[in-house]
Amino acid sequence: MEIKQFQAESKRLLDMMINSIYTKKEVFLRELISNASDAIDKIYYKALTDDSLTFDKDNYYIRIVPNKEERTLAIIDTGIGMTKEELEANLGTIAKSGSLAFKQENEIKDGFDIIGQFGVGFYAAFMVADVVTVISKALGATEAYKWESHGADGYTIESTEKAEVGTEIILKLKENTEDESYDEFLDEWRLKEVIKKYSDFIRYPIKMEVTHSKPKDDDSNEYVDYKEEETINSMVPIWKKNKSELTDEDYLNFYNEKRYGFDQPLKHIHISVDGTVRYNAILYIPERAPYDFYTPEYEKGLELYSNGVLIMNKCADLLPDYFSFVKGMVDSEDLSLNISREMLQHDRQLKVIAKNIKNKIKRELENLLKNDRENFEKFYEAFGRQLKFGVYNNFGSEKEVLQDLLLFYSSKEKKLVTLAEYVERMPEEQKYIYYATGDSIDRIDKLPQTELVADKGYEILYFTEDIDEFAVKMLMNYKEKEFKSVSDSDLGIDSPEDQKETEAEEKEYKELFEYMAGVLGDKVKKVKVSKRLKTHPVCLSTEGEVTIEMEKVLNAMPNGQQVKAEKVLEINTHHDVFKSLQHAFENDKEKLELFTKLLYNQALLIEGLPIEDPVAFTNDMCKVMV
Numbered sequence: 001m002e003i004k005q006f007q008a009e010s011k012r013l014l015d016m017m018i019n020s021i022y023t024k025k026e027v028f029l030r031e032l033i034s035n036a037s038d039a040i041d042k043i044y045y046k047a048l049t050d051d052s053l054t055f056d057k058d059n060y061y062i063r064i065v066p067n068k069e070e071r072t073l074a075i076i077d078t079g080i081g082m083t084k085e086e087l088e089a090n091l092g093t094i095a096k097s098g099s100l101a102f103k104q105e106n107e108i109k110d111g112f113d114i115i116g117q118f119g120v121g122f123y124a125a126f127m128v129a130d131v132v133t134v135i136s137k138a139l140g141a142t143e144a145y146k147w148e149s150h151g152a153d154g155y156t157i158e159s160t161e162k163a164e165v166g167t168e169i170i171l172k173l174k175e176n177t178e179d180e181s182y183d184e185f186l187d188e189w190r191l192k193e194v195i196k197k198y199s200d201f202i203r204y205p206i207k208m209e210v211t212h213s214k215p216k217d218d219d220s221n222e223y224v225d226y227k228e229e230e231t232i233n234s235m236v237p238i239w240k241k242n243k244s245e246l247t248d249e250d251y252l253n254f255y256n257e258k259r260y261g262f263d264q265p266l267k268h269i270h271i272s273v274d275g276t277v278r279y280n281a282i283l284y285i286p287e288r289a290p291y292d293f294y295t296p297e298y299e300k301g302l303e304l305y306s307n308g309v310l311i312m313n314k315c316a317d318l319l320p321d322y323f324s325f326v327k328g329m330v331d332s333e334d335l336s337l338n339i340s341r342e343m344l345q346h347d348r349q350l351k352v353i354a355k356n357i358k359n360k361i362k363r364e365l366e367n368l369l370k371n372d373r374e375n376f377e378k379f380y381e382a383f384g385r386q387l388k389f390g391v392y393n394n395f396g397s398e399k400e401v402l403q404d405l406l407l408f409y410s411s412k413e414k415k416l417v418t419l420a421e422y423v424e425r426m427p428e429e430q431k432y433i434y435y436a437t438g439d440s441i442d443r444i445d446k447l448p449q450t451e452l453v454a455d456k457g458y459e460i461l462y463f464t465e466d467i468d469e470f471a472v473k474m475l476m477n478y479k480e481k482e483f484k485s486v487s488d489s490d491l492g493i494d495s496p497e498d499q500k501e502t503e504a505e506e507k508e509y510k511e512l513f514e515y516m517a518g519v520l521g522d523k524v525k526k527v528k529v530s531k532r533l534k535t536h537p538v539c540l541s542t543e544g545e546v547t548i549e550m551e552k553v554l555n556a557m558p559n560g561q562q563v564k565a566e567k568v569l570e571i572n573t574h575h576d577v578f579k580s581l582q583h584a585f586e587n588d589k590e591k592l593e594l595f596t597k598l599l600y601n602q603a604l605l606i607e608g609l610p611i612e613d614p615v616a617f618t619n620d621m622c623k624v625m626v
Helices: 010-021 027-049 084-092 098-105 121-127 182-186 188-199 248-257 348-371 373-396 399-405 419-425 441-445 448-455 468-475 496-508 510-523 548-556 576-587 589-607 614-625
Strands: 062-067 072-077 129-137 144-151 154-160 166-173 206-215 223-231 267-274 278-285 302-306 309-315 327-332 407-410 416-418 432-437 460-463 481-485 526-529 538-543 566-571
Touching: 027 062, 027 072, 027 121, 027 166, 027 188, 027 309, 062 182, 062 188, 084 129, 084 144, 084 154, 121 129, 166 182, 182 188, 188 206, 188 309, 248 267, 248 278, 267 348, 278 348, 327 348, 348 373, 348 399, 373 399, 373 407, 373 468, 399 419, 399 468, 407 419, 416 419, 419 432, 432 448, 432 468, 441 460, 448 460, 448 538, 460 468, 468 481, 468 548, 496 510, 496 526, 510 526, 510 566, 510 576, 510 589, 538 589, 566 589, 576 589, 589 614
Parallel strands: 062 206, 302 327, 432 460, 432 481, 526 566
Antiparallel strands: 062 072, 072 166, 129 144, 129 166, 144 154, 206 223, 267 278, 278 327, 302 309, 407 416, 407 460, 538 566
């Protein structure tokens, strides 16, 4: 029998498809099932335009038949079948698509979509099979034909017997190797797993004989196995149903079935778009973060389907990083797929869908914040850090999208508040949005730097996460109100009278403060009079963009570069300690040096910074006690 050569670039192209295009061997079954579904679709479409044909859906199905003895796997469909010429054209030319040609010839544009338009998936069979045999009888034909190939060397076509219209693909599986077990594709459980994973929503039943057990008789504890044909796929995807048909329980069941998480989602979002780009989506906002969410191992993305066929398990391009907590799926008939069906061309359709999904998620979170504050705060506890990172990331390019979703603990309200709520409560004379940083709310409550701002009656936002200050630095302002740390050297609160008093004190105590600054050297930029302190003797403030909290965060990183904030040691001139400083300056410079070091270390401890020399610090304390 004559062996015919593949057209196109035959060996090289077929080898590339088998070894490079598909990352998982299991996808061969997805491709062959999709082709079988296409074949049934074609009969359906012809029945719409040909009065002599009727389409009874009960007569159309796909059957999977594993044979462990022969080591073969058959995929059988009751679709339109192929003539000899079609077998030659569709299977003899790599990357020739019969589905695409059918769609173009019949001018199918909308409605019933044909899945396999790129003519490559069939050859995925050679990833698992040494020999691929196709037996097909076309609709209206009297004769059937057998196409067979051992790979890139070519193929044969000959007449054969087949009673019913349709196609049967028989794969002679490769021999097992140390690295690969091809026998797995003969096991019922594995075939069911692959079908459920990739082809659960194919609209025709995928049937397979499945082994069950039953008691040997009524009084026996012995069991016997028997086989029964089952439909493996569910066929009707939940996202194709009308929202009015579905209950909250349906959405929760889908969440659990797909194993999107082990929690109960706070909210589901069902999207159906039938515009320029058609797609359906079901998205979930989880209640809790996965254990690995804030680790490099976490992989974001939505399941991506093309007309009910799983294309990608996690399509990262559909979600921005700051919404990476969202789980769910997207199904579109309009995505442009390249040769593999696994690798998406990042075209306009995908970008449009991603943009729409981003906007929809934002709106739903805003609605949750407005109408269900309790659940929004649950969400924020789990994922607020990710939103704040989104504000900071990419030089703040998305800050306008996210700023109204941020929450911070309020010194006045004693609960989480939005930036909008803070600004609405600001007194008319207040210039800045004030914030304080620390490890905890309790720690910030005790910071001496908050005294003056609190005394003025101004609200303070508490930043307890390391990303907080970086995020607001990127925001710069909110509704034209700048952010200001309570540790900033200039709080913008002093009246002209206060400023004159401060200037007078600075002049009066200039020599004392210069001496103290000399004792500390490059540890501080300067020592100055404090107007922010009321009951505490000392604190640190900063000048410049880098704050003390930012210094701590940056230096804790693996590639920390010993970043230093420009620290200012502030002294409360109305505290009793200051009198001791004055006395020592006039009478005992050695004691002044001792007091200066103790006050500096005290300020470090208040800020949660490490003392550079703990032994020297304890020795200094002993000197004071003695």
